[in-house]
Structures are given as C-alpha cells and as structure tokens.
Amino acid sequence: MKPGHSRVCAKSGGTISQRADIHRISFVIFAFAALGGCEQNSFVPPPPPKVDVAAPVQKAITRYFVATGNTAPFNSVDLVARVQGVLQSINYKDGSLVKQGTTLFTIEPDTYKLKLDQAQAAEAGAQASVKQAEADYKRQVDLVARQAVSQATLDTSTSTRDNAQANLQQAQANTKIAEVNYGYTNVAAPFDGIVSAHLVSVGELVGAASPTQLATIVQLDPIYVTFNVNEQDVLRIRAEAKRRGMTSSELTQLPIEVGLQTENGFPHKGKLDYAAPTVNQSTGTLAVRGVLPNADRILLPGYYVRVRVPFDQQQDALLVPDIALGSDQGGRYVLAVNADNVVEQRKVQIGQVEGELRVIESGLKPDDRVVIAGLLRAIPGQKVDPQLQKIDAPPPPAK
Numbered sequence: 001m002k003p004g005h006s007r008v009c010a011k012s013g014g015t016i017s018q019r020a021d022i023h024r025i026s027f028v029i030f031a032f033a034a035l036g037g038c039e040q041n042s043f044v045p046p047p048p049p050k051v052d053v054a055a056p057v058q059k060a061i062t063r064y065f066v067a068t069g070n071t072a073p074f075n076s077v078d079l080v081a082r083v084q085g086v087l088q089s090i091n092y093k094d095g096s097l098v099k100q101g102t103t104l105f106t107i108e109p110d111t112y113k114l115k116l117d118q119a120q121a122a123e124a125g126a127q128a129s130v131k132q133a134e135a136d137y138k139r140q141v142d143l144v145a146r147q148a149v150s151q152a153t154l155d156t157s158t159s160t161r162d163n164a165q166a167n168l169q170q171a172q173a174n175t176k177i178a179e180v181n182y183g184y185t186n187v188a189a190p191f192d193g194i195v196s197a198h199l200v201s202v203g204e205l206v207g208a209a210s211p212t213q214l215a216t217i218v219q220l221d222p223i224y225v226t227f228n229v230n231e232q233d234v235l236r237i238r239a240e241a242k243r244r245g246m247t248s249s250e251l252t253q254l255p256i257e258v259g260l261q262t263e264n265g266f267p268h269k270g271k272l273d274y275a276a277p278t279v280n281q282s283t284g285t286l287a288v289r290g291v292l293p294n295a296d297r298i299l300l301p302g303y304y305v306r307v308r309v310p311f312d313q314q315q316d317a318l319l320v321p322d323i324a325l326g327s328d329q330g331g332r333y334v335l336a337v338n339a340d341n342v343v344e345q346r347k348v349q350i351g352q353v354e355g356e357l358r359v360i361e362s363g364l365k366p367d368d369r370v371v372i373a374g375l376l377r378a379i380p381g382q383k384v385d386p387q388l389q390k391i392d393a394p395p396p397p398a399k
Contacts, residue, residue, distance in 0.1 A: 051374035053386040056318040063312040069227030071303040075219035081207035082184040094197040098189045105187040116178040123171035133164035193219040223294040228285035256290035257308040319357040324372045335371040335378045337386045345380045
C-alpha cells in the first residue's frame with residue numbers, strides 16, 4: 001500500500017483507524033454510564049464499644065491492720081536438776097497437762113533430808129549455847145556491879161555470848177540452805193502447762209557438774225501472738241490514735257483477731273498487750289505482741305497465723321470490685337467514664353479487701369462511673385457506650 005492511501009474495510013466500508021476511534025468512543029460512553037449507575041462509597045466508623053460501668057459502693061466499714069505473725073507460749077521453762085543425786089522417780093506422763101505445784105521428778109530426797117536434820121540439830125545446839133552464854137553474861141554483869149569480879153571476866157563473858165549468837169545465826173543459815181536443797185529434790189510444775197517428754201531416765205545421776213535439763217513445761221492458755229508492723233503503718237495508726245484522742249496505754253489494749261491458715265475469717269479473739277518502744281532500724285518494723293485465751297489449746301506455739309487489728313470506723317467508704325483495678329509503674333488505677341462517655345484513667349490509693357470489693361482510700365468520688373467489665377475494650381481517651389450496672393454490697397466480715 002502506498003503512503004497517503006487508506007485501507008478500506010470490505011464489510012464496513014470504513015478504514016481501520018476509523019473503526020478504532022469508534023470503539024474507543026463507545027467504551028468511554030459505556031464506562032461513564034456504568035459509573036453514573038453506582039453509588040459513591042464512604043467510610044462509616046464502628047459504634048463505640050459497650051462496657052459495664054457502676055458507681056462505687058458506699059458502706060460503713062471497720063478499718064483493719066493486717067499482718068502475718070507467729071504464736072508463742074505464754075510461759076516456757078526448762079525443768080532442771082538443781083541438786084546432785086540419782087533420779088528416783090518420774091511422776092507424770094509425757095505430754096500431759098499438769099497443775100501448778102505438781103511434783104514431776106524426785107531426786108534422791110533421803111540424803112538431803114538427813115542433811116536438813118543435821119542442820120536443824122546444829123541449830124538446836126547453837127541455841128542452847130546462846131542461852132548458856134546469855135545467862136553467864138548476866139551473872140557477870142551483876143558481879144561486876146558488886147565489884148565481886150574484875151572487868152576482864154565480864155569482857156570474856158560478853159565475847160562468849162556474842163560468839164554463841166553468831167554461831168546460832170550460822171546454824172540457822174545452814175538450816176535454811178538444807179531446807180532449800182531438800183525442796184529441790186522434788187521438781188514441781190511452776191505453772192499450769194503441758195510437760196514435754198522426759199530427757200533423763202530413772203536411776204540416772206543428775207546435777208553432777210551443772211544443772212541437768214529434765215524436761216520442758218509450756219503454758220498454752222493464754223497464748224501470745226507476735227508480729228511486726230512496718231514504719232508506714234505505725235505512723236498511720238498513731239496518727240489515727242491521736243485524732244481519736246487515744247493514749248499509748250489505750251492503743252496497746254486494742255482488740256486483736258487471729259486466724260489459722262486453714263480457717264476462714266478470724267475466729268480467735270484477744271487484745272494487744274505490748275508494743276516495742278523503738279523501731280528496728282535494720283528492718284524498719286515495730287515488734288508488737290497480742291495475748292489470746294486458748295482454753296481448748298487449738299493454737300500451738302510456732303504456728304503461722306493471720307492477724308487483724310481493727311483501729312478505726314469509716315462510715316462512707318467507697319468500694320469497687322477488686323478486678324476493676326489495674327496497675328502500672330505509677331501505682332494502682334481504675335478506668336472511669338466521664339460525662340462525655342470518654343474513658344479516663346484515675347490513680348487511686350487502695351485499702352483493705354471486703355469480700356470481692358476493694359476499699360478506695362482516695363482518687364474516686366461517689367458519683368464516678370467505674371468500668372467494671374469490658375476493661376480490654378475501654379481505652380483511655382476513647383469513647384465507649386457505658387452500660388450502667390449496680391455493684392452488690394460486700395457481705396459482712398467473717399467472724
């Protein structure tokens with residue numbers, strides 16, 4: 001085909017270029033028609049997530065100091081042989097409860113009874129000597145007054161009388177020592193308590209070189225509970241006591257409640273009876289002790305126990321579910337929803353647990369809406385759809 005000439009289509013009677021132009025125009029018209037028949041797309045944000053919110057529970061509570069402590073015996077004494085001799089008898093059953101004054105061990109009493117008799121006989125002889133010397137002295141005084149004897153004779157009589165009186169005092173002292181040693185042959189219970197297994201056997205020589213331990217007696221009723229209070233709690237409790245006008249003696253008479261690790265609540269009741277006068281600088285704690293009745297001997301020395309000391313009454317405490325609390329490097333917090341339904345993070349100071357609720361000391365107001373469920377959907381700074389709920393009041397504390 002020569003340049004400048006067009007190729008003619010046999011069927012349409014037009015050139016190839018003309019047919020291509022017609023197709024392009026038809027496509028453009030169809031595309032515009034298609035676009036004109038469709039709606040324009042636009043982004044629609046999802047609705048705010050639903051979360052459960054509730055106002056804090058207001059309730060009168062008793063504020064407690066809670067610690068972990070140990071039980072300790074009210075009295076514990078090692079029974080020892082204070083005289084030398086052969087152990088003659090053991091007069092109790094190992095582990096039995098005995099009354100004060102009960103004889104527990106007998107150590108060769110006959111020998112010390114003879115020594116006591118000997119001392120008493122010596123004392124009687126000394127008393128006779130004193131009577132004789134006193135009578136002779138009076139005679140010599142009378143004779144000297146009548147100038148029948150010399151003054152030297154009276155001086156000798158006076159010396160004899162004084163020596164006799166001194167010998168009598170020595171004999172009396174020896175008698176008392178013999179009585180004490182004879183009393184030591186019977187080892188008695190110094191108080192009501194439980195006696196441990198005996199550590200020596202009948203027929204064994206005891207007290208030969210040094211006091212020999214025979215057994216241990218422990219008093220379990222009442223019983224002590226010892227625990228430590230950290231410095232921050234000491235300051236808080238003392239400040240509260242000062243606000244209420246309590247004296248130091250009244251503070252050491254606060255009630256105390258104790259529970260074993262396997263018990264519910266704090267069934268054992270007593271009172272504080274001692275607080276150390278100084279804080280231990282190495283631990284930053286104050287040693288405190290309570291005393292409890294233990295007639296049934298449920299509490300044994302050495303137990304780990306839970307200790308609770310009530311020290312204040314609060315009439316309008318705020319409580320939220322413990323699961324609503326979060327924590328970060330800044331401390332504890334809750335998520336609250338403001339008036340615009342935007343989530344806010346509130347830093348709070350927490351107190352004790354009441355059932356499944358936690359006391360909030362500061363950081364919340366009674367009308368705040370706290371997120372109690374759906375915490376993962378509540379993001380600080382974003383809106384939510386709050387669903388108002390009600391928090392059940394905590395049950396009364398276990399007794």
